Amino acid sequence: MQDQVHLSVGGKAETRSFASGLAKWCIYLLLAFPIVDYTLRTFVHPIGSIWDKLMLLLLSLIALTRYIRGQREIPFGWAKFAGWFILYCFGLLMVGLGHPSVAFDGFRFDVYYILFGLLMPFIMNREDVPKFFHLAASVAILVAVDGIFQYIMKAPIPGSWVDVTESVRTRVFSVFLSPNELGAYMELMTPIIFGLFMVEKVRIRRWIYGIGSLCCFLTLLFTFTRGAWMGFFVGVVFVAVLYQRRLLILIAVVAVIGFFLPPIHHRIMDVFSPVYMLKAAQGGRLLRWMDAFDQMSTNPLFGAGLGRYGGSVASLHGYSIYSDNYYAKMLGETGLLGLVLFLMLHISIIRELMKKVVRHAQGKEKFLALGGLAGLTAFLVDNCVENVFEYAPNIIAYFLMVSLFLIWGRSLQSREGQLDE
Numbered sequence: 001m002q003d004q005v006h007l008s009v010g011g012k013a014e015t016r017s018f019a020s021g022l023a024k025w026c027i028y029l030l031l032a033f034p035i036v037d038y039t040l041r042t043f044v045h046p047i048g049s050i051w052d053k054l055m056l057l058l059l060s061l062i063a064l065t066r067y068i069r070g071q072r073e074i075p076f077g078w079a080k081f082a083g084w085f086i087l088y089c090f091g092l093l094m095v096g097l098g099h100p101s102v103a104f105d106g107f108r109f110d111v112y113y114i115l116f117g118l119l120m121p122f123i124m125n126r127e128d129v130p131k132f133f134h135l136a137a138s139v140a141i142l143v144a145v146d147g148i149f150q151y152i153m154k155a156p157i158p159g160s161w162v163d164v165t166e167s168v169r170t171r172v173f174s175v176f177l178s179p180n181e182l183g184a185y186m187e188l189m190t191p192i193i194f195g196l197f198m199v200e201k202v203r204i205r206r207w208i209y210g211i212g213s214l215c216c217f218l219t220l221l222f223t224f225t226r227g228a229w230m231g232f233f234v235g236v237v238f239v240a241v242l243y244q245r246r247l248l249i250l251i252a253v254v255a256v257i258g259f260f261l262p263p264i265h266h267r268i269m270d271v272f273s274p275v276y277m278l279k280a281a282q283g284g285r286l287l288r289w290m291d292a293f294d295q296m297s298t299n300p301l302f303g304a305g306l307g308r309y310g311g312s313v314a315s316l317h318g319y320s321i322y323s324d325n326y327y328a329k330m331l332g333e334t335g336l337l338g339l340v341l342f343l344m345l346h347i348s349i350i351r352e353l354m355k356k357v358v359r360h361a362q363g364k365e366k367f368l369a370l371g372g373l374a375g376l377t378a379f380l381v382d383n384c385v386e387n388v389f390e391y392a393p394n395i396i397a398y399f400l401m402v403s404l405f406l407i408w409g410r411s412l413q414s415r416e417g418q419l420d421e
Contacts, residue, residue, distance in 0.1 A: 038175035106307025117399030140189035141212035147219035183228025186220035195371025235378030295332035303335030357409035
């Protein structure tokens, strides 16, 4: 990886210190979040509920220490949009202090994990990016292998995970404990690992990434999560249309083959059945999305208030059930202003990836850059039918991947600057 993903560092190199090593190991733990969090919550419950807070505190202290010592890193471009969104949510928090536990919990769910992404340019060293890519890919491959094992062993699942008209062998979930959340993780990581396969020159790692990307794709299919399938398809087509139109033929062939595999065909076609549409209108996604509009319409600009609609906090306090659409959740909870700010935040992330990473990637590096763009786009599309942004392992993975690619992009730009000189 180091041979082909050039990570030249502009300016003076940072002196290795205890803080730098600690920051690196904190990022390692966060990249392994699905496995670490599952292990701690299962076997060391008291630590499992607070360990990520400790990571955020440590990283904040390291960033502050570096700032005091005179290191002035440049924030990501999307940080200003994140700042506006956080400031707006803080205003809603102040308004909602009549019910402080609901308001604070709602604020935490909407803002907390964004802070990890904002910290990354101040604590992540460019020369460590290849190691971080390797670890992130290794964790995803291990999870995918576990998912395939579950499928082979026909892991038992609750009856609510399958419609009464369907006949599905099983729906894999691995350490995520939910096929929908595992599907979101696989749609994010599969294109990235395929990009690593294309860019890697070390033979053993190339084999691992080639087989690993196939395992991740199979696990994505075995989750039988339609939202993740849709997100993955839209993300890959989006990238192909913009940058690699020759891939459209391959995408079409794979899509047709997949569509006519009986379990997948039945799962997709079930969406268009009268029974499904009736259920969706009476108590499913269609009803929930309309309810989000109704919630917003009572207070169009500001919504029902933090924690009062569409997510886990609202469900816990009895305000509403899950919206099964994170953007509908934001609309009902924070109104039109909140939804617009939230969309601006993530659109700015995609634009920054396109301008500062994809544009500067050369040769086979382009496949890795496009893999990141496809995976992150797929993740955002999936949130149209799921509350993926509320699940800690996925939102951490999303912001870490954004950070890795943007910091790698800075290295690509530094390399171009050196070549120009």
